[in-house]
Amino acid sequence: xxxxxxxxxxxxxxxxxxxxxxxxxxxxxxxxxxxxxxxxxxxxxxxxxxxxxxxxxxxxxxxxxxxxxxxxxxxxxxxxxxxxxxxxxxxxxxxxxxxxxxxxxxxxxxxxxxxxxxxxxxxxxxxxxxxxxxxxxxxxxxxxxxxxxxxxxxxxxxxxxxxxxxxxxxxxxxxxxxxxxxxxxxxxxxxxxxxxxxxxxxxxxxxxxxxxxxxxxxxxxxxxxxxxxxxxxxxxxxxxxxxxxxxxxxxxxxxxxxxxxxxxxxxxxxxxxxxxxxxxxxxxxxxxxxxxxxxxxxxxxxxxxxxxxxxxxxxxxxxxxxxxxxxxxxxxxxxxxxxxxxxxxxxxxxxxxxxxxxxxxxxxxxxxxxxxxxxxxxxxxxxxxxxxxxxxxxxxxxxxxxxxxxxxxxxxxxxxxxxxxxxxxxxxxxxxxxxxxxxxxxxxxxxxxxxxxxxxxxxxxxxxxxxxxxxxxxxxxxxxxxxxxxxxxxxxxxxxxxxxxxxxxxxxxxxxxxxxxxx
Numbered sequence: 001x002x003x004x005x006x007x008x009x010x011x012x013x014x015x016x017x018x019x020x021x022x023x024x025x026x027x028x029x030x031x032x033x034x035x036x037x038x039x040x041x042x043x044x045x046x047x048x049x050x051x052x053x054x055x056x057x058x059x060x061x062x063x064x065x066x067x068x069x070x071x072x073x074x075x076x077x078x079x080x081x082x083x084x085x086x087x088x089x090x091x092x093x094x095x096x097x098x099x100x101x102x103x104x105x106x107x108x109x110x111x112x113x114x115x116x117x118x119x120x121x122x123x124x125x126x127x128x129x130x131x132x133x134x135x136x137x138x139x140x141x142x143x144x145x146x147x148x149x150x151x152x153x154x155x156x157x158x159x160x161x162x163x164x165x166x167x168x169x170x171x172x173x174x175x176x177x178x179x180x181x182x183x184x185x186x187x188x189x190x191x192x193x194x195x196x197x198x199x200x201x202x203x204x205x206x207x208x209x210x211x212x213x214x215x216x217x218x219x220x221x222x223x224x225x226x227x228x229x230x231x232x233x234x235x236x237x238x239x240x241x242x243x244x245x246x247x248x249x250x251x252x253x254x255x256x257x258x259x260x261x262x263x264x265x266x267x268x269x270x271x272x273x274x275x276x277x278x279x280x281x282x283x284x285x286x287x288x289x290x291x292x293x294x295x296x297x298x299x300x301x302x303x304x305x306x307x308x309x310x311x312x313x314x315x316x317x318x319x320x321x322x323x324x325x326x327x328x329x330x331x332x333x334x335x336x337x338x339x340x341x342x343x344x345x346x347x348x349x350x351x352x353x354x355x356x357x358x359x360x361x362x363x364x365x366x367x368x369x370x371x372x373x374x375x376x377x378x379x380x381x382x383x384x385x386x387x388x389x390x391x392x393x394x395x396x397x398x399x400x401x402x403x404x405x406x407x408x409x410x411x412x413x414x415x416x417x418x419x420x421x422x423x424x425x426x427x428x429x430x431x432x433x434x435x436x437x438x439x440x441x442x443x444x445x446x447x448x449x450x451x452x453x454x455x456x457x458x459x460x461x462x463x464x465x466x467x468x469x470x471x472x473x474x475x476x477x478x479x480x481x482x483x484x485x486x487x488x489x490x491x492x493x494x495x496x497x498x499x500x501x502x503x504x505x506x507x508x509x510x511x512x513x514x515x516x517x518x519x
């Protein structure tokens with residue numbers, strides 16, 4: 001009895017070699033269009049689907065495989081005599097394998113100037129129908145939608161057959177693939193402005209399809225009694241954490257990935273050579289410098305106690321000099337755009353240190369997502385970045401150029417500190433950080449205490465507050481500690497009281513009109 005494999009692929013990677021193996025195993029290949037042409041060019045005999053169905057392709061190729069001869073041959077249960085009698089009655093051969101991948105819809109809509117018409121033309125209809133039919137009948141049909149599966153399927157074919165366990169695994173993958181494909185279409189169409197003459201994007205769809213692929217399961221989650229796994233988007237935004245390549249070290253943990261993301265998101269906003277040290281998702285030291293060694297020493301100086309066992313990120317490739325400095329400290333993860341061979345040789349002495357290489361890039365995530373009971377919260381990422389013209393000086397005292405530079409630096413850092421947040425800075429380095437407090441005055445006290453514990457003077461420091469000062473008490477605390485300039489959003493009903501307090505202390509105060517809550 002003739003065994004049939006239907007092959008119709010948009011991505012032609014590896015298909016010639018795979019089809020050759022199927023032919024050697026005695027299978028007859030059904031195919032269409034460009035796939036059939038490619039196989040013939042490589043001397044692999046092919047039966048056109050139109051010849052198989054005795055019905056021509058129509059509507060410019062939109063209808064090729066949507067035919068009972070095709071879907072009957074795929075969906076018939078071999079163990080049901082009624083099904084097999086129907087096939088015999090209508091002269092329909094059974095199809096034993098379906099190899100399909102879909103029109104590149106997501107790649108099409110990712111193009112800057114993609115039109116709605118182009119997007120619609122790249123919605124595959126026949127392909128998903130074939131995959132779903134074959135996956136539904138996995139007891140009898142092998143469905144292949146991933147080019148990465150060709151080698152193992154080829155081996156199974158050569159060794160005598162494909163097990164039902166394998167067919168079930170492939171079916172599960174096919175349903176996930178078509179769900180992901182349809183979800184991408186729905187997300188795109190929901191994102192369009194219905195009233196616009198062109199596809200102007202609107203931010204939030206009525207129905208949201210989240211699409212992530214599992215990277216790894218973890219030993220445990222935030223705590224040992226919790227299970228966990230890490231998933232990444234199919235198309236990772238350039239420069240984001242999920243595009244990491246691990247060069248060395250133990251498997252990443254749930255907490256490692258969360259903290260590494262906090263470190264990387266902060267470091268990639270800094271233009272100068274910089275270092276960020278993270279502990280429990282909060283920066284405990286951030287600094288810029290003329291080189292990475294200088295930046296690292298200054299960042300560590302902020303809170304050397306918390307830096308122990310932390311995660312360190314750099315925005316320049318690591319060389320031997322900085323590797324020799326960092327290797328002396330116990331750290332969990334080091335992140336950088338690249339590591340020189342000499343740096344790798346030094347760091348290899350500490351085999352448990354996880355080294356992550358992430359290509360540089362400033363593309364943000366499309367959404368920030370937070371799980372709540374029975375739902376999710378979505379928001380746009382906080383990509384706000386102010387410049388000198390955006391500052392409104394509200395005090396009698398005017399800032400010096402150095403204070404203005406430190407204000408901008410402090411403002412970039414405070415965005416990544418859990419609210420309520422206060423950060424003291426001077427000369428491009430953090431001096432004291434108060435994070436995650438329930439009152440702004442407590443955040444100011446914590447930051448002052450941290451600086452004192454590290455033996456750092458706060459004289460002439462600049463202070464950033466992620467949200468406005470609701471009372472003057474927080475300002476009084478930072479002034480008493482030695483701060484001479486403050487950058488904050490403003491917007492409190494007591495702004496006049498807080499400005500008056502700044503004038504009393506002969507401080508500079510700048511308003512940004514931008515808030516950076518981070519919960």
